Amino acid sequence: MTQDNAPSSMSWLGPDIRRARKQGADGLARRQQARLADAVARARTKSPYYRDLYRGLPRRVDDPTLLPVTDKRRLMERFDDWATDRDVTYDKVRSFVDDPERIGDKFLGRYMVATTSGTSGRRGLFVLDDRYMDIGAALTSQALATWLGPSGMLRAAARGGRFAQLVAVGGHYVGFAGNRRAAREGGWRNKILRAFSVHTPLPELVAQLNAYRPAVIIGYTSTVMLLTAEREAGRLTIDPVLVQPAGETMTTADTDRIAAAFGGHTVVRTVYGATECTYLSHSCAEGWYHVNSDWAVVEPVEADYRPTPPGQYSHTVLVTNVANRVQPFLRYDLGDSVLLNPDPCRCGSPLPAIRVQGRAGDILTFPGLSGDEVRISPLALSTLFDRTPGVDLFQVEQTAPSTLRVRLRLAEGAAPDLVWRSVESELKVLSADNKLAEFTIERAAEPPEQSSGGKFRTVIPSPEH
Template structure:
């Protein structure tokens, strides 16, 4: 069943109105529900969590009390890790190896994304419709806290155009998101793998009101703006994927005369 992002936003508003204690209680209950689901559906987590209390809902357990999971360990135990026994690593890898299927549902019901493998291990992760809706609601809440009336007006004056700067050819989260947004004239995706002068020329022509690059690319684009080659006026820059030294965020903001936030 499809989950309404609007309903999730209303639910989050009610939770915040309840205060810190109500949110802490909700956190505890949902953590307990997640752990119970993992124990029931995943042999890997059933073994990993065998020493945890049976009923976390009435304990003082928090995320910090859960054993650490590492990507290399999860991928090595993929078939026992996933909570859907119908999903196998062989199926997921075959899907991930096919760039023609980027943005398509995996197994008819999951969004499949991969990590780049820069740590030495390619991760494969699945989201169902509810997880995707929750992510959408969280992004909407972030935007509401980031933007004031002046920022919104500036975005509207800029044609509400959004530029995603992401890799192509893989099932990366940003690539999948860009593929699903394809066809919307106000949203365009630009490849991080092309020469910088070509990327700058494309962004100058598109004139985005919102720019969403990887953080390292955002820093490089700030340098292009400082050199006078990048001539865009975004109201908001949303960085993703990586962290930067703290002074870099202020430099990007100054170079592009914009707000800089990280997702």
């Protein structure tokens, strides 16, 4: 076992998080600078990629603006040089994630592996150490305590403390892999946390949640919005203490609708993060996302990476995760447009506050066999491609009510016809499971298309909806 991931006591973590918030902006800044300097020093010592990238920088760097920018494409191209553990290679990780039986296992006996397409549609293979996972869990626990307060925590406990986690299954996605890992390791988390697949047809998902009666629901925004409509229609009868949508951008109207549907005693809070930094931020009652700046750095920037003034939406955002040591994400271009609050948040939190414009969670609507409309989360489509070997970049466009046009860019060495047969088979299963009416799948000759802003929108609903 490497020193970077050796087990150690994390008992100091919770008290330190609470102490940092009591100390305010100065205490948060001191921790951020010290942890950034440590992360940079470790990366340039143990990662050949960062050693080359940081050549010529000062010996100690605690100012993120001195660092060059990285992104998913550059890191994936230098995968074997990026990791600080020299046993971590692209071939080993890819072989691991291509085996569905290994979901939830520890890669090399010591790491969790997660895959994602994110906003760009380009597959990412990310290796996460236990330190990162422990820090993320502690920050989430702190957010839960803040959101619910003592009375809310007691109400959740009175309902068995059951968590329903709405996750993409069938692949090494961070939520599902973490849930499978907890199930195999046992312990208290396994007893109160149950995963529900976002691929499950909506009537079945509603029945499963009604039977489980969770105190807390955590899941992708688009799936939560589908469940909100079911609650409004009276088919979903649960009364959770907390609903926490995540993974896709929300409006105030969305959160207000969820709160109204589930009743006055349900708290609705959201998170903004990514597999690259799951614990990045948590929302407050004022609708802002508060960045956990003791463990992360967020920089709203223009296209040339100059800082965007507070109060204005940025071209993109650079994120630094100072917790993950095996694959450092330092000044990483996440691709979203964010706005930094120029004023102290009225909720009283000393953490920096942002709003997010990126990552829309559009729901696709198809005609059903019985003449009704069937709505499907975009995640149910995008994760299908994430788990299909040979797909480097994908784009799915609903060109007609029952037609999907699929654009693919394949990984080097992939067999086009074999990959297409896998994709076509998966889409047909999705159609059958959701009882769709006519369903046409078009194999596009053209590659995925960029928007005018240079991004790839992975799932494009029909403009009629």
